[in-house]
Amino acid sequence: MRKGALRQILLITDGCSNHGEDPIAMAALAREQGITVNVIGVLDQDTIDENGLREIEGIAMSGGGVSQVVYAKQLSQTVQMVTRKAMTQTLQGVVNRELKQILGSDVSLEDLPPEKRGEVMEVVDELGETVELEVLILIDTSGSMKTKLPTVKEALFDLSLSLNARIGDNRFAVFVFPGKHSDVEKVLDWTPKLEALSTIFPKLTSGGLTPTGPALREAMTYFNQKRSLRRLISGDESYFEESSM
Amino acid sequence: MMNHTLKNHLCNLRAGTVITGKWHKHGYKIIKRLGKGANGVVYLAESTKELVALKLSDNSTAITSEVNVLRRFSKVQGVALGPSLLDVDDWRDPYTNQVIPFYVMEYIKGDEFFTFIRKRGKEWIVILVLQLLSALEKLHKEGWVFGDLKPENLLVAGPAPTIRLLDVGGTTLQGRAIKEFTEFYDRGYWGIGSRKAEPSYDLFAVAMIMIHACYPTRFEKKGDGRRQLMSMIQADATLRKYQSVLIKAINGEYKQVAEMKRDLIAAIHHDSYMPRQKTNERTRTAGRHKKRKKRSGLVETTMIVMALLFIYVLYIYGKVLQ
The missing domain is CATH 1.10.510.10 (Transferase(Phosphotransferase) domain 1)
Structure with a gap:
């Protein structure tokens, strides 16, 4: 199997979108382009409203990713767990597809006897450790998220600590929405380390609208731009296509 | 992710429920729940031979990698690193008709x-x-x-x-x-x-x-x-x-x-652990103590010898007087 990069969008938000396209549709679009969308809902003391919760689950489901709703305090542990889980899920999808090609169309991992499953799992583990990973982090800075930003920053440092312990390479980019002049604003370009965030985060201002859908759409094109650019340079880059479990 | 209702259901299996494996056909009767973690539930159960701990989860990935590790452990002969692995199988849950992977290990009390x-x-x-x-x-x-x-x-x-x-x-x-x-x-x-x-x-x-x-x-x-x-x-x-x-x-x-x-x-x-140089000093003082002890021992011996000699002299003197 040739190794490519896994591409993920990590959306960190605390509620419902209220501007632009349906984020669930945008997540489905991302998935079609081989980008997994994961969502973390951050709570204050109180619980999140029903609509917000439904949207969070919906985005992750149609984006082929993982969603989790947590209190701000547990954010660090959750961010790294969600990213890893989505990674394993995607890789398992890839391995499952390979298995189907070898063993026939209706065979999946669960149809193998437990003894054989272990060997497949080792392959998934190995891939998870060595695969190249690109995570585009999309942070909601509207309204009530403002107070949670220091925690988000901590959680992102923690994520870079976890992922950089892997053998494979990582690249992160950070976007916030709403931006100063548009729906979404790039605050950090592709980099292997998230430490640069500490200088950017205090300067962030928050706006009123929550354009989650447009933000997702923009994020997607950012992957594509980079991809076409890299294609020009290197000529061949393969990406894992997301598949459902 | 774990479906919520499924999770609740799996976490509250009633005592007496029998979990039978799809592949190896071994049966395990649930006795009580031992614990619940992020990746599954552990029950105390009874096999035909003994009490066992049974872990089940709808996260097949987690179960499989844990089994991989436990298998490796069992290869380390004569060393009890973790619980020993007894069985790995799937259970068709009659309530949801879903296949739930599980593994069985030694019950450590x-x-x-x-x-x-x-x-x-x-x-x-x-x-x-x-x-x-x-x-x-x-x-x-x-x-x-x-x-x-x-x-x-x-x-x-x-x-x-x-x-x-x-x-x-x-x-x-x-x-x-x-x-x-x-x-x-x-x-x-x-x-x-x-x-x-x-x-x-x-x-x-x-x-x-x-x-x-x-x-x-x-x-x-x-x-x-x-x-x-x-x-x-x-x-x-x-x-x-x-x-x-x-x-x-x-x-x-x-x-x-x-x-x-x-x-x-x-x-x-050591009562209080000290860095190496201080330890050396300590042994040196201890040595000096010993020497002092030796010297006082010598004094003691001379005293005893003198006392014995004195008594002997008295005894001889008495004999001579008789």
């Missing part, structure tokens, strides 16, 4: 680490930690790191108190990224090191277990993690006794378990 310390006293802390270090040493030699080391994953089995490692979900090959961890015992959380699986990662967690054993209420990181831990070690009488060992473990200065074990044993045998 015992107290959780902190429960044991509370019952039997603080002097057991270092003894159990030494046992834990021995177990880790074997694990590291096999090329693994335990990863999610915490008191909840340590069981003290009897009758001769012996520490056993449970829950191998975090066990990672050395050189890779730690699979699963708990913030409080993770050096990354404290800002003191990476999450790369290496022996020093486990040793940091061992130091944290000792600190937590002396500060039963869980505390959080405030500002500079390293400084905070150092001052907590200084402030507790038990921890102060082992401070040099703890500080080195926290700073990741021990590359191998054997080094920490050696220093810990040395610290136990």
Whole structure:
């Protein structure tokens, strides 16, 4: 199997979108382009409203990713767990597809006897450790998220600590929405380390609208731009296509 | 992700429910729930032969990697690192008609680490930690790191108190990224090191277990993690006794378990562990003490000889007078 990069969008938000396209549709679009969308809902003391919760689950489901709703305090542990889980899920999808090609169309991992499953799992583990990973982090800075930003920053440092312990390479980019002049604003370009965030985060201002859908759409094109650019340079880059479990 | 209703249902299987494997056809009768973690539920169950612990989860990935690790453990002959693996299978859940993967392991009866310390006293802390270090040493030699080391994953089995490692979900090959961890015992959380699986990662967690054993209420990181831990070690009488060992473990200065074990044993045998030069001074004074003792011994002997001589002279004098 040739190794490519896994591409993920990590959306960190605390509620419902209220501007632009349906984020669930945008997540489905991302998935079609081989980008997994994961969502973390951050709570204050109180619980999140029903609509917000439904949207969070919906985005992750149609984006082929993982969603989790947590209190701000547990954010660090959750961010790294969600990213890893989505990674394993995607890789398992890839391995499952390979298995189907070898063993026939209706065979999946669960149809193998437990003894054989272990060997497949080792392959998934190995891939998870060595695969190249690109995570585009999309942070909601509207309204009530403002107070949670220091925690988000901590959680992102923690994520870079976890992922950089892997053998494979990582690249992160950070976007916030709403931006100063548009729906979404790039605050950090592709980099292997998230430490640069500490200088950017205090300067962030928050706006009123929550354009989650447009933000997702923009994020997607950012992957594509980079991809076409890299294609020009290197000529061949393969990406894992997301598949459902 | 776990479906919520399914999770609830799996977590509350009624006593008497029989779980039969699809592949190997062994049956297990549920007795009670032992515990619940992020990746599944563990039940006490009864097989045809014995009591067993049965873990089931709808996260097939997690179950499979845990089974992989337990299999490796069972290959380490004669060493009880984790519970031994007895069976791996799938169960078709009659309520949801879904296939749930499970595995069966040896049931280890015992107290959780902190429960044991509370019952039997603080002097057991270092003894159990030494046992834990021995177990880790074997694990590291096999090329693994335990990863999610915490008191909840340590069981003290009897009758001769012996520490056993449970829950191998975090066990990672050395050189890779730690699979699963708990913030409080993770050096990354404290800002003191990476999450790369290496022996020093486990040793940091061992130091944290000792600190937590002396500060039963869980505390959080405030500002500079390293400084905070150092001052907590200084402030507790038990921890102060082992401070040099703890500080080195926290700073990741021990590359191998054997080094920490050696220093810990040395610290136990000295009332207060001191750096090497001071130890030398100590032995020197001890030597001087011995010499002084020898000299006073000589004086004693002369005194006795003189006294005997005096009595003998008196005796002879008496005889002569008769």
